[in-house]
Structure formats: structure tokens, C-alpha cells
Amino acid sequence: MTPRGWAVLTLGGLVLALLVASVVLVPWSRPPAPRADQVAALGDLPVDRVAHAREFRAALRPGAYGGLVVGLLVALLLGLTPLGARLVELAGRPFGGHWTARAVLGGLAVLLVADLLTLPFAAWRHSVLTRYGLSTHGWGGWALDLLKSYAVSAVIGAVALLGFYTVTRLAPRWWWAFGAAGAAGLVVLLSFVLPVVVEPVFNRFTPMEQGPLRAELMTMAARDGVPVRDVLVADASRRTKAVNAYVSGLGPTRRVVVYDTLLREATPAEVTSVVAHELGHAKDRDVAVGTLIGALGAALAVVALYLLGSWGPLLRLAGVDSVAEPRAFPLLIALVTVAGLVAAPAQALVSRRVEARADAHALALTRDPATFEAMQRRLAGVNLADPDPPRWEYLWSASHPSTVERMAAARAYAREAGR
Numbered sequence: 001m002t003p004r005g006w007a008v009l010t011l012g013g014l015v016l017a018l019l020v021a022s023v024v025l026v027p028w029s030r031p032p033a034p035r036a037d038q039v040a041a042l043g044d045l046p047v048d049r050v051a052h053a054r055e056f057r058a059a060l061r062p063g064a065y066g067g068l069v070v071g072l073l074v075a076l077l078l079g080l081t082p083l084g085a086r087l088v089e090l091a092g093r094p095f096g097g098h099w100t101a102r103a104v105l106g107g108l109a110v111l112l113v114a115d116l117l118t119l120p121f122a123a124w125r126h127s128v129l130t131r132y133g134l135s136t137h138g139w140g141g142w143a144l145d146l147l148k149s150y151a152v153s154a155v156i157g158a159v160a161l162l163g164f165y166t167v168t169r170l171a172p173r174w175w176w177a178f179g180a181a182g183a184a185g186l187v188v189l190l191s192f193v194l195p196v197v198v199e200p201v202f203n204r205f206t207p208m209e210q211g212p213l214r215a216e217l218m219t220m221a222a223r224d225g226v227p228v229r230d231v232l233v234a235d236a237s238r239r240t241k242a243v244n245a246y247v248s249g250l251g252p253t254r255r256v257v258v259y260d261t262l263l264r265e266a267t268p269a270e271v272t273s274v275v276a277h278e279l280g281h282a283k284d285r286d287v288a289v290g291t292l293i294g295a296l297g298a299a300l301a302v303v304a305l306y307l308l309g310s311w312g313p314l315l316r317l318a319g320v321d322s323v324a325e326p327r328a329f330p331l332l333i334a335l336v337t338v339a340g341l342v343a344a345p346a347q348a349l350v351s352r353r354v355e356a357r358a359d360a361h362a363l364a365l366t367r368d369p370a371t372f373e374a375m376q377r378r379l380a381g382v383n384l385a386d387p388d389p390p391r392w393e394y395l396w397s398a399s400h401p402s403t404v405e406r407m408a409a410a411r412a413y414a415r416e417a418g419r
């Protein structure tokens, strides 16, 4: 069998593995959150607060979708015309067009152009966040964050670009196989190291101070059978008023993180409710499952790009001879950008199901639906979330159930449990 034949076979195997993993590992059946309860919950929220949140979300929209459209257009323009290939050549020229310069500098130049052209939309977002009092960051801090994220992306990008184009040179017929394994490996590696290597670039993390709340959280984790070494507090208040918590990392790097804003804004019982949700993520190994699905998706993407990349008309549009050369990197980015937009609603759906399961876990663990609901109201109030967002936007991008869904889930739980 030819390398191409093996690639088709591998693609089929990866699609099957992704389907099986999704069917088996994603909690498709969600706990009840009847629409009648959602409508009642919405009616219980202060009308002016809801209107204010909706006004804020509407103010964000032009920038968000404008940035999305411009990002897509830039990717298509660079990838489906010879412009991108020329940009890669230009970046490599000071180094005599050496392939490593084209691969790393050319690749980073393509990514930087896309970033710079969407920069005005990011600035728009920051100005809206500031206007509505959600951001506590000045323009200086905002710019510094931006530079830091460029630096982090440049380091990760340079390693990936150099690795990828080394492999395409060493194994011109089989690079897709090594590339797929490498992409999957990179996803797993990033899940491990992000919390200890990248997250500290943006925030300081300190163990939660000793006291009744910490003791209560550790006891709850023990009762839940989730070994947690510590609860970390992030100094989120240096850039935002928004409240949040999350789990990240795998195995030895796994941690539960709460924002300092949450500790300031919420009652201890509400913090307990939030951490119970995060323990649900830890107990169900949501980070590991997400990493596995992400790794399979990354491997599938590499093999699909190899197969698509041998399609003549596409190569002619981009003005390149082979998808495996650094000059074809903009074409890869264009294809990945389109695939990302197509996959967004599916990713959002999976995320919402996982989040709904963590909510159910929090309710079962705390047996306190009233506090859970109070926390959801506070979360939406402080973060200016639309408690019942437009359907199309919800389906397209919502990573969490809406506030009224989460409140309805608490009410349904309360009825079920007789509380």
C-alpha cells in the first residue's frame, strides 16, 4: 500500500476513534432544566440588571464578529492566493531563504499579520470592558498582556513549526504519520505544562489562606473522593472584576483555581458551591477527556491536511508545489481556520454537556440548590452575562449552559430531592 493509502486508512481510524470517544466519554444526556423553570427564573431576575447585561453583550458583538470575519478573510487571502507564500519567502530572505528561516520566521510572520489585523477588534473589546467597568486594567496592562501572549505563542509556535518542517524534510512520504503523532503529543504536553509554565506568566497563584473556608473545601474534596492537594487563588483582580474558577492540568499538575475576585464577591457558601462544580470536573476527569479528544482531533487534522494538500487546484491557488513546504503554511492556516469555525458549534455543545454534568455534581455534593442558584445569579450579575442569550449565539459559542438553564437545573434538583 502507498503512503497515501495508509493515510486514508489512518484518517478512517481516527474518525472512528473520535466518534467512539465522543459517544462513550461525553455525557450526552443532561440533567433536567425545564424551559418553564427557565422562564420563571428569568422573571425572578431584576429587569434592569438583565437589560444592562444585554446592552453590554450587544456592545461586544460588533467587535467580536468583526474580528472573526476579518480573521477568516485574512487567513483565506494569505492561504488561497500566492500572497501568503510570498510573505513566507520575504521573511526568509535575510537568511538566504534557508528553510529553517522560512519555516519559523515565515510561519510566525503569517500568524503575526493575522494578529495585527484583528488587533483593532481586540482593542474594541477592551474599551467596552472598561466602559462597563468589568476591566480593572489600563491600556498599559492590556498591551503588556498582549505582548506576553504573543511571546508565549511565538515560543510554542516556533517549536511546532521547526519540528513540523524538520519532519516533512526527513520523511517526505511519511511526514503525516510523524506529524499526527507529534501534534497529538503536543496537545498532551501542553495540557500538562500550561498550568505550571504558561498560566504563571499572566497571574500569580497562591495557596488559599488557612481558615474555615479552606478547611471546609478540603473536607468536601475528601468526602467527594477527589484528592486535592491545595486550592489556589489567582490574582485575577489585577485585570478584571469578573469572578471565575477552574481546574487545569493533568496528574501531578492538576489544580483547582479560584479567582481572588470570587473570594471577595461571593459568600463562603457560594464559593463552596463553585468549588463543588470544579471538583465535578476533577472527578469525571474532564481535563483528561478533553485532552484525549483534542489530541485525536489534532492528529486527524494533520492527516486530513496531508490528503487535502495533495489536491492540485488548492496548491495552484496558493502558488506552491507541495503542502509540505514552509511556503504552504498560510494554506494550512486557511484550512485550519475554516475547520475551526465549522467545528465551533460542536465543541460548544460538548463543553455545555460537560459543564451541565459538573453542575449536577455540585448540586449532589452540596445538596444546597438555593446557594447554587444564588451563586448563578451572582455570577451572571458580576460578569454581566445575558442570563438567557439569543439562541443562535448560544448554539454557536456558549461553552456553559445559560444562567436560566443552570437556575432551572437547581430548581428541578430541589423538586426531585424534596428540598
Ligand SMILES: [Zn+2]
Residues within 6 Å of the ligand: 277, 278, 281, 355, 358
Ligand atoms: Zn465548569
